[in-house]
Amino acid sequence: EVQLVESGGGLVKPGGSLRLSCAASGFTFSSYSMNWVRQAPGKGLEWVSSISSSSSYIYYADSVKGRFTISRDNAKNSLYLQMNSLRAEDTAVYYCARDGEAASVDAFDIWGQGTMVTVSS
Amino acid sequence: SSELTQDPAVSVALGQTVRITCQGDSLRSYYASWYQQKPGQAPVLVIYGKNNRPSGIPDRFSGSSSGNTASLTITGAQAEDEADYYCNSRDSSGNHLGVFGGGTKLTVL
Numbered sequence: 271e272v273q274l275v276e277s278g279g280g281l282v283k284p285g286g287s288l289r290l291s292c293a294a295s296g297f298t299f300s301s302y303s304m305n306w307v308r309q310a311p312g313k314g315l316e317w318v319s320s321i322s323s324s325s326s327y328i329y330y331a332d333s334v335k336g337r338f339t340i341s342r343d344n345a346k347n348s349l350y351l352q353m354n355s356l357r358a359e360d361t362a363v364y365y366c367a368r369d370g371e372a373a374s375v376d377a378f379d380i381w382g383q384g385t386m387v388t389v390s391s
Numbered sequence: 392s393s394e395l396t397q398d399p400a401v402s403v404a405l406g407q408t409v410r411i412t413c414q415g416d417s418l419r420s421y422y423a424s425w426y427q428q429k430p431g432q433a434p435v436l437v438i439y440g441k442n443n444r445p446s447g448i449p450d451r452f453s454g455s456s457s458g459n460t461a462s463l464t465i466t467g468a469q470a471e472d473e474a475d476y477y478c479n480s481r482d483s484s485g486n487h488l489g490v491f492g493g494g495t496k497l498t499v500l
Contacts, residue, residue, distance in 0.1 A: 287475075297403065303487070305487070308492075314475075314477065314491060314492075314493050314494040315426070315428075315479075315491045315494070316491065317432065317487070317488065317489040317490070317491060320486075320487035320488070320489065321477075323441070327486065329486055329487045329489065331489065342471050365397065365433060365434070368434075369488060370439075374490075375439055375440075375443075375445070376421075376422060376424065376439060376487060377424030377436050377439035377440075377479065377488065378426070378434070378479065379416055379434060379436050379439070380431065381433040381434055381435070381436075383433055384433055389401075
């Protein structure tokens, strides 16, 4: 079964750090670009960051640039998001999502269940 | 960066047809994809490309595009189709799928 499972969310104080992980299974992880997408409570979806299959190309939303770092370990079938200098507005459910382009699906074709990040004092 | 615009809310009578639209300059160059999200659940891809449905998505869901507007049509809406729907596209450079619409809340009456 193709699956993405996020972990690492929790409560953190403003200015603090958190590292999210996403474990992939059921597909050749190293062939796909991966993404983080977040959703603040009661709000819409916001793309956060993207990393290509070999980590050669990395992109960030302006709202997180300079504070968040995306990375991956293809040997461990894992995606990461290091979040520093966290702000209240970073409070959201964070989803790991596969870019299906390698399977000729130009979309986020697989999503994890999400992990909640709450930034509050 | 690009932006995609959706109507915040749309309603449809049970069994009728509804169209949800998405507008943006990036849609002149790239197809939109559409995601259904029910409360407390992760988004699910329902339409991608010119008009493609992933396995398991009912054929009452279809997509189309013209100019800077993409549309998701549900023909014969069911109660279980009540959800939020988001469109998505590549950014203007085509480097990533970094552009989402604000979402449309679909109510089935």
